[in-house]
Amino acid sequence: MTTTLTPPPVQPPTPPKPRAKLGDRLLFGYTWLVILWLCLPIGVMILFGFNQVQGRYNNRWHGFTLEWYAHVFDLSGLTNALEASLIIAVASTLIATALGTLLGVALGRYRFRGDGTSNLVQFAAISTPEIVMGMSLVAFFVQLDVPLGYLTIIIAHVMFSLSFVAVTVRSRVLTLDRSVEEAAKDLGASAMGTFWLVTLPMILPGVTAGALLAFAISIDDFVVTNFTAGNIETFPLWIWSSQKNGLPPQVNVMGTLIFAGGVLLALGNAMAARRRPA
Amino acid sequence: MGSLRARFTPYALMLPGGLWLAIFFVIPTLILLQFSLMTGNEADGYQFTFHWQNYSDALSTYYPQFIRSLEYGGTATVLGIALSYPVAYWIAFKGGARKSTYLFLILLPFFVSFVLRTISWQFLLSDNGMVLGPLKDAGLLPPDFHILQTSVAVVGGLTYNYLPFMVLPIYVALERVDPGVVEASYDLYSSRTQSFLKVIFPLSLPGVFAGVLMNFVPAASDYVNAEVLGGPDNTMIGNIIQDQALTVRDYPTATALSATLMLALLVGIFAYARALGTETVLQAAAR
Amino acid sequence: MDRKIDPALLRGLSQRRYDRRDVMKLFGVGAGLGAAGLTLAACGVKGAKQAPADQDAVAKYWADKKQNGHLDFATWALYMPKDQAPLKAFTKETGITVNYQEVIQDDPSWYGKIQPQLAADKPIGYDLMVVTNGMELDKLVEFGYLAPLDHSRLPNYTQNADPIYRNEAYDKGNVYSIPYTSGYTGIAYNPAYVKEPITKIAQLWDPKYAGKIGMMKDPQELGNFGMLLLGINPETSTPADWTRAAAKLREQKPLVRAYVAQDYTKSLANGDLWICQGWSGDIFQENASNGSNLQFVVPEEGGTIWTDNMMIPKTAANPVDAVMMMDYFYRPQVAADLTEFINYVTPVPSTKDLIAKHAAASTGDDKKTLEEILTRPLVYPTAADLAKLKRYPSLKSADEQKTYQNTFLPISSG
Numbered sequence: 001m002t003t004t005l006t007p008p009p010v011q012p013p014t015p016p017k018p019r020a021k022l023g024d025r026l027l028f029g030y031t032w033l034v035i036l037w038l039c040l041p042i043g044v045m046i047l048f049g050f051n052q053v054q055g056r057y058n059n060r061w062h063g064f065t066l067e068w069y070a071h072v073f074d075l076s077g078l079t080n081a082l083e084a085s086l087i088i089a090v091a092s093t094l095i096a097t098a099l100g101t102l103l104g105v106a107l108g109r110y111r112f113r114g115d116g117t118s119n120l121v122q123f124a125a126i127s128t129p130e131i132v133m134g135m136s137l138v139a140f141f142v143q144l145d146v147p148l149g150y151l152t153i154i155i156a157h158v159m160f161s162l163s164f165v166a167v168t169v170r171s172r173v174l175t176l177d178r179s180v181e182e183a184a185k186d187l188g189a190s191a192m193g194t195f196w197l198v199t200l201p202m203i204l205p206g207v208t209a210g211a212l213l214a215f216a217i218s219i220d221d222f223v224v225t226n227f228t229a230g231n232i233e234t235f236p237l238w239i240w241s242s243q244k245n246g247l248p249p250q251v252n253v254m255g256t257l258i259f260a261g262g263v264l265l266a267l268g269n270a271m272a273a274r275r276r277p278a
Numbered sequence: 279m280g281s282l283r284a285r286f287t288p289y290a291l292m293l294p295g296g297l298w299l300a301i302f303f304v305i306p307t308l309i310l311l312q313f314s315l316m317t318g319n320e321a322d323g324y325q326f327t328f329h330w331q332n333y334s335d336a337l338s339t340y341y342p343q344f345i346r347s348l349e350y351g352g353t354a355t356v357l358g359i360a361l362s363y364p365v366a367y368w369i370a371f372k373g374g375a376r377k378s379t380y381l382f383l384i385l386l387p388f389f390v391s392f393v394l395r396t397i398s399w400q401f402l403l404s405d406n407g408m409v410l411g412p413l414k415d416a417g418l419l420p421p422d423f424h425i426l427q428t429s430v431a432v433v434g435g436l437t438y439n440y441l442p443f444m445v446l447p448i449y450v451a452l453e454r455v456d457p458g459v460v461e462a463s464y465d466l467y468s469s470r471t472q473s474f475l476k477v478i479f480p481l482s483l484p485g486v487f488a489g490v491l492m493n494f495v496p497a498a499s500d501y502v503n504a505e506v507l508g509g510p511d512n513t514m515i516g517n518i519i520q521d522q523a524l525t526v527r528d529y530p531t532a533t534a535l536s537a538t539l540m541l542a543l544l545v546g547i548f549a550y551a552r553a554l555g556t557e558t559v560l561q562a563a564a565r
Numbered sequence: 566m567d568r569k570i571d572p573a574l575l576r577g578l579s580q581r582r583y584d585r586r587d588v589m590k591l592f593g594v595g596a597g598l599g600a601a602g603l604t605l606a607a608c609g610v611k612g613a614k615q616a617p618a619d620q621d622a623v624a625k626y627w628a629d630k631k632q633n634g635h636l637d638f639a640t641w642a643l644y645m646p647k648d649q650a651p652l653k654a655f656t657k658e659t660g661i662t663v664n665y666q667e668v669i670q671d672d673p674s675w676y677g678k679i680q681p682q683l684a685a686d687k688p689i690g691y692d693l694m695v696v697t698n699g700m701e702l703d704k705l706v707e708f709g710y711l712a713p714l715d716h717s718r719l720p721n722y723t724q725n726a727d728p729i730y731r732n733e734a735y736d737k738g739n740v741y742s743i744p745y746t747s748g749y750t751g752i753a754y755n756p757a758y759v760k761e762p763i764t765k766i767a768q769l770w771d772p773k774y775a776g777k778i779g780m781m782k783d784p785q786e787l788g789n790f791g792m793l794l795l796g797i798n799p800e801t802s803t804p805a806d807w808t809r810a811a812a813k814l815r816e817q818k819p820l821v822r823a824y825v826a827q828d829y830t831k832s833l834a835n836g837d838l839w840i841c842q843g844w845s846g847d848i849f850q851e852n853a854s855n856g857s858n859l860q861f862v863v864p865e866e867g868g869t870i871w872t873d874n875m876m877i878p879k880t881a882a883n884p885v886d887a888v889m890m891m892d893y894f895y896r897p898q899v900a901a902d903l904t905e906f907i908n909y910v911t912p913v914p915s916t917k918d919l920i921a922k923h924a925a926a927s928t929g930d931d932k933k934t935l936e937e938i939l940t941r942p943l944v945y946p947t948a949a950d951l952a953k954l955k956r957y958p959s960l961k962s963a964d965e966q967k968t969y970q971n972t973f974l975p976i977s978s979g
Contacts (some may be wrong), residue, residue: 221357
């Protein structure tokens with residue numbers, strides 16, 4: 001029995017992988033430090049929603065209490081402001097998602113005259129400073145004698161949200177496999193049918209992400225809303241005008257609840273995404 | 279596919295959204311420019327008179343605030359890059375299975391209203407509050423030391439508020455770096471530092487650029503941070519515009535300042551893009 | 566996909582979408598739309614000035630108005646006891662429910678909020694509001710945004726109000742407004758940190774307090790103190806005076822920690838500020854509700870007196886209910902109860918006797934508090950006190966207002 005033992009081919013010695021365990025540890029610690037820094041004001045806000053406030057100012061810790069959670073809707077002005085914010089957010093999200101999805105599909109799928117301009121205008125809409133946008137909307141509404149209020153706020157919110165939705169949907173559309181749609185057409189589906197039954201479900205993650213983004217932007221918006229609100233108070237506007245008098249603990253409670261709600265929504269979305277076939 | 283219906287589809291799709299943007303973004307911007315050339319006041323009305331003097335008056339009075347806004351915005355952006363890059367790097371390369379968790383944590387602040395976050399900082403940084411109080415009691419700081427009403431507080435607030443918008447784009451760009459390329463550089467005997475400087479960092483520049491865009495523009499035009507955390511010497515151009523528009527109600531001046539701000543930022547962005555030479559890289563990436 | 570942020574979104578966010586050619590395209594599009602926009606707007610924006618109301622206007626306005634049983638009332642903080650007792654009594658007696666909202670922080674932002682609706686002849690959501698005499702009130706009157714008052718519906722006012730309010734320069738004859746309360750701007754300070762008695766505006770310029778001084782951001786308040794310090798009477802001041810006052814205020818600027826709006830009592834109480842320009846009643850209420858020990862003085866050089874006035878926006882839905890509320894506040898007992906809480910100057914002099922009676926009938930701490938109110942010049946000024954107090958300058962034309970604001974605003978917005 002002859003076993004030829006061929007010596008293994010001689011490999012040039014690979015250089016040792018650069019070691020940097022310490023660097024890794026430092027980066028790890030640093031990242032957590034940054035995350036802590038980012039969350040510090042939130043922690044403070046949540047904490048002082050449990051403060052036994054005495055007097056007008058919630059700035060010294062007096063003791064733990066849950067009473068503000070029981071009385072969270074006591075301040076009618078604040079509750080109305082929160083309601084207004086939610087109504088505006090829902091309305092503008094619905095409109096912006098619809099318009100933005102269509103726009104995103106158009107830009108991602110098709111080449112047409114004016115797509116460069118559309119891209120450019122969208123980019124400009126996303127990157128224009130809010131104060132310039134607010135100022136121009138006010139100038140616009142003043143010219144046209146349109147009274148400021150719910151309508152103007154929703155118009156403004158839709159305007160800057162729809163670009164975000166469009167960009168999100170467009171990115172998603174760009175990654176789509178067109179063969180599925182081709183197959184649908186081959187099987188006799190109409191253009192509309194293809195869109196509703198094939199395209200839309202495939203881009204749904206992008207649409208949902210865009211809708212969530214639009215909702216978050218609308219609830220939180222301050223600068224543009226400040227200019228276009230007239231005498232409607234939204235949640236951020238109410239906080240802004242009351243900070244001079246001292247923020248009531250209900251603001252902390254509401255902020256905490258919105259925060260918790262948003263986190264749950266996001267986690268839910270992530271879990272649903274995990275289950276969704278990619 | 280040359281059928282008329284197919285040719286029309288893209289236009290039909292983009293029409294509602296495009297129209298909305300045209301009516302409520304493009305036209306108001308033009309009206310902004312038009313207002314900046316008007317004369318008049320609230321009582322007597324405004325007339326369009328090509329009054330370029332609005333610009334020269336506004337700028338000569340408020341150029342310190344302008345310069346200061348660009349300074350604060352620039353500083354906040356640079357600080358943002360310095361602070362975010364290591365975080366983005368770590369998450370992209372070492373995050374492993376927990377990447378999404380880290381990203382989620384980075385984005386956590388955005389679930390709280392921007393105004394509320396800034397007011398929380400005002401509370402945290404108050405003269406004898408949770409941060410400065412114990413330090414002063416321990417004798418580490420002089421008793422009349424204060425952070426609020428200084429530029430440190432304002433720039434800190436700006437950096438804080440826009441940090442996730444710097445981490446995210448840099449992360450995305452780093453995540454797309456092909457690990458094979460990095461391996462190749464190691465195989466070619468480059469040290470870790472060299473590998474970073476010559477391979478990884480240049481590949482991440484599109485992300486840095488996007489982050490700069492999403493930080494510098496809002497930071498330079500911000501007024502909430504300056505109003506809540508700043509003092510009389512930290513006024514930014516955003517505060518001036520707000521005062522002129524809402525208190526003095528001098529629309530020509532306010533719009534002239536807004537238009538100048540927008541122009542300055544656009545020019546800055548273009549210059550930066552040219553200098554960095556990322557045009558072609560991104561053009562390719564965009565398509 | 567197991568991450569919270571869709572990578573598609575991240576990609577979308579991190580991509581550039583333009584180059585030079587696209588910008589040229591945008592300019593081209595912009596120019597085209599610009600031509601359209603310019604033609605659209607070449608007409609300009611019409612002004613808001615209106616002719617003043619006359620007697621016919623009053624009759625015409627009130628002819629078809631009825632009592633509706635509800636009222637939306639917009640006002641400032643600290644102008645009503647927490648239990649809203651006067652409002653509850655009003656509701657019990659008249660059946661009119663009152664929605665009381667402390668939504669006004671400062672006059673300019675309040676005016677900014679309601680102006681667009683009023684200009685478009687739309688309701689602002691409130692029937693009764695309280696605005697200080699000053700530029701905003703002047704504008705409201707000038708542009709015809711207020712309902713002319715029907716004095717036949719204000720018997721208590723006619724009977725009980727102090728006559729001096731009938732002839733104020735900002736609303737002669739009370740065509741549009743009647744006072745709610747008046748107050749002073751003087752100097753507030755925290756004796757825990759300020760060891761000497763404060764008596765003069767000049768002490769706000771004392772380097773000893775550098776970094777602990779607060780001044781008000783409102784141009785009318787700030788300007789008045791600058792002028793009073795220089796011995797100028799603000800009511801008769803000229804633009805040259807304003808410039809001199811502004812120069813003096815700029816000298817003070819390095820010493821000033823902050824230019825405040827309404828939040829100075831908090832800063833005074835916790836030591837961020839030691840000495841600050843402030844409003845009389847605020848200090849008292851801060852002491853009463855938070856147990857602080859702040860002090861307030863009207864300086865020797867003089868102080869500012871201002872009046873917060875009740876008025877009805879012309880688009881109010883319930884003006885009859887509003888005017889009934891206005892008159893209700895002029896019942897002496899109601900006015901007395903209100904004064905005991907808010908500690909500002911009441912326009913009803915007979916409250917003094919009522920509070921004296923109340924004090925006589927009380928005991929202990931209550932008695933002391935009430936007696937203090939009687940003797941406090943901050944609530945019942947003597948003629949000598951009033952001589953030291955000046956109003957804001959009266960700025961009638963838009964140009965004057967702009968000049969004034971642009972003289973003093975830059976001081977606080979460095």
